[in-house]
Amino acid sequence: MRYMATYDLMETVRNTNAWMGATARTMASYPAFSMIPNPAIQWMAAWGEVTERTFKRMVVKPDWGIRTMTCEDGKDHLVNIETVVERPFGDLLHFNVSGRAEQPRKILLVAPMSGHYATLLRSTVKSLMVNCEVYVTDWHNARDIPVSAGKFDVEDYTLYLVDFMRHLGPDTHVIAVCQPAPLTLAATAYLAGEDPDAQPRSLTLIGGPIDPDANATDVTDFGHRMTMGQLEETMIQRVGFKYPGVGRMVYPGLLQLASFVSMNADRHSKAFNDQIIRVSKGLGSDHDAHNRFYDEYLAVMDMPAEFYLSTVERIFKNGEIAKNEFVVAGKPVDIGKITKVAVKTVEGANDDISAPGQCVAALGLCTGLPDDMKASHVEPGAGHYGIFAGKSWRNNIRPLVLDFIDQNAGTPRKSAKPAKAANQNVA
Structure with missing residues (x-):
């Protein structure tokens, strides 16, 4: 059971955020709220839509989309x-x-x-x-x-x-x-x-x-900074009961994603804030530039x-x-x-x-x-x-x-004598 609780905890947090987004989006979509136009309601719907999509696509393998x-x-x-x-x-x-x-x-x-x-x-x-x-x-x-x-x-x-x-x-x-x-x-x-x-x-x-x-x-x-013992203790978890690989030791995709995002946290934060504003104004779309990028970027897999x-x-x-x-x-x-x-x-x-x-x-x-x-x-x-x-x-x-x-598409050459130095000129 060691390391399994943390894996399921991360999955629980992801599920909870997706649920909160879906709930906010659904509540803000009640027809009754449309009787009294309120920017706060529009913002809540936009926040819910962006949040739900963000956390749902983390566990979905993207389609190649080449038909x-x-x-x-x-x-x-x-x-x-x-x-x-x-x-x-x-x-x-x-x-x-x-x-x-x-x-x-x-x-x-x-x-x-x-x-x-x-x-x-x-x-x-x-x-x-x-x-x-x-x-x-x-x-x-x-x-x-x-x-x-x-x-x-x-x-x-x-x-x-x-x-x-x-x-x-x-x-x-x-x-x-x-x-x-x-x-x-x-x-x-x-x-x-x-x-x-x-x-x-x-x-x-x-x-x-x-x-x-x-x-x-x-x-x-x-x-170089982390020892192998530190890496194994802090980065490795055991797949929880939800997936076929239950019990397998992995480096979780959600943990890797957290590392990716932290490298450019300010840029990602601004991108999501801007997307919420666009959606609240009715300017967002299913395949806009933000969604095209993040549909792929946020879809992560365990190693x-x-x-x-x-x-x-x-x-x-x-x-x-x-x-x-x-x-x-x-x-x-x-x-x-x-x-x-x-x-x-x-x-x-x-x-x-x-x-x-x-x-x-x-x-x-x-x-x-x-x-x-x-x-x-x-x-x-x-x-x-x-x-x-x-x-x-x-x-x-x-x-x-x-x-x-x-x-270099022709018949390969016969083995040559070892070269003394590599040619590193720009091709």
């Missing part, structure tokens, strides 16, 4: 989201556009397991679907996974990626966004040593902590405790990827064995989560890769989300990434 796409023939084609590999902790999805010829670019988009669902990459997927076959890792909410499914840590995550890459074949181009960047690099190196013919054509790492110590942020400082703790300990504290000392299933993973997979890194100049320097460190680890198969790009003025989902991605980064993919 059709207009192709070069000028017609709208249905988009079928198909599960091609099904696993207990995550599936491999394919966004199959009906009636369209198979696209020459096959892309595996590795989504983060960092508190949000893979749908956080919705705009990234939509932008790539235009002329690519897109596959996405869809990680499951740990609260819904029975204890009987076993553990899931950074090594298991890496092996999942290995299986997904093997399934898709060697003509795949992999793009890893944020948290999975170091583990995707490790998975590629694992294949280089164990199954070289299954390696992808190219690997693009976007805003990931390959070497967290290369440029410190609040995230890396927190990882398996062993995954969260091993990420902090092995990636951030011990720097096993940065030191090329990572081990998977008892086998050392040598990143220097990557000799025929082109590698590109993308960073945002204003990224305060994975700061510039952390991701480009991957190129220095690829000692077996020729310099002309390495590239990097630092996007001026871009923050963390902008480098994979914002204007910077659409206008600048996506074209660069697709050009890099096209340049």
